[in-house]
Amino acid sequence: AFDFMHFTQTRIATIDVYITFFVIAMYYFMYYYCSMSFYDTPLYKTFVPLGLCGICMGLGIASKWTGIYAGCGLALLFFAHLLRRYREYLYAKAHPGKSTNGMEHQQIVKKFPDYTVKTIDFCLTFFVLVPAVIYLLSYLPFVDNSHPGLFDRMLTNQTSMFNYHSGLEATHPYSSSWYQWPTMVRPIWYYSGYVTDAVKEGISAFGNPVVWWIGILAFIYILYLLIRNNAFLCSLTGHTQTECSTDTATTLSHREYAAAAFLAVGYLAQYLPWFFVTRITFIYHYFPSVPFVVLMIVYSLMQWKKHMSDRTFIIVCCAYAAVAFALFLLFYPVLSGQPVDVDFVIKYLRWRDTWVLISG
Known part of the structure; x- marks a missing residue:
């Protein structure tokens, strides 16, 4: 949300x-x-x-x-x-x-x-x-x-x-390639408004860092689980199925394995085809993949729940959701075009030099 x-x-x-x-x-x-x-x-x-x-x-x-x-x-x-x-x-x-x-x-x-x-x-x-x-x-x-x-x-x-x-052979200052989307190298800047030299407006499209960046780790973790629990993939790593399955911390039930594979397929079906697109692309092309990113994070949390007490798990989930919400509030002005202090944007919101959130 x-x-x-x-x-x-x-x-x-x-x-x-x-x-x-x-x-x-x-x-x-x-x-x-x-x-x-x-x-x-x-x-x-x-x-x-x-x-x-x-x-x-x-x-x-x-x-x-x-x-x-x-x-x-x-x-x-x-x-x-x-x-x-x-x-x-x-x-x-x-x-x-x-x-x-x-x-x-x-x-x-x-x-x-x-x-x-x-x-x-x-x-x-x-x-x-x-x-x-x-x-x-x-x-x-x-x-x-x-x-x-x-x-x-x-x-x-x-x-x-x-x-x-x-x-199409066009270029665009806010275009980005598929490998730059998950790490949010180049947000697309939709709108710029001027109030005063010190107060400006802007609308940019990019992801919540604790969703997109942690989503990368969640996807890698799911691939790891799939390899650990699949006899064919396990053999490619030079291990037997028994060796791969000895770690009970990463052993999946059939239902859990199927869910992990389902999420991986859904995510890659939306993302992988862009690897072969040669025309200019933009970060919003990653948008249909984001629901799967969220689900992969939730799936990973549910796997880690096996190694936590119920109390710890609830604390981790609530803390994670709170950080996501806090970042949304922090970045809200440059997501919605609200007037915002230029110095505030430069000091607290421009986490990467490639992020253009307001003019000037």
């Missing part, structure tokens, strides 16, 4: 607000779906979160092309979930006449082929056809007298947008 960019971007209503909202929604519904199994849940009930996920993906792409990045992450998560169902099917097939968690293996073997085909057919509808229709209908308010047809209007604009972005 007190991340700087969340406040700044939503307050001035940039388009990134909408794509970020739909990314949160689509990943929520995919997480909900991945927590279900069509072996012990009626198939139509599993279609509800899956369908809502597809609709949110369509709305996200209709808001901004980068919704496609999120869609790639969703596809990876969906097929990983389907692979898990397939492994359960193989196990049940190899052990007929038995049951797991009250589910007869005979029923698993019977359901898997039919339910898998139906689920994939459903996904083709709600992750291909429905998003395409939503995207097309989003052009209803788009006026172009030279292209009166809705489909023609949409197609022409796709070509125009692609040509613009692929051929």
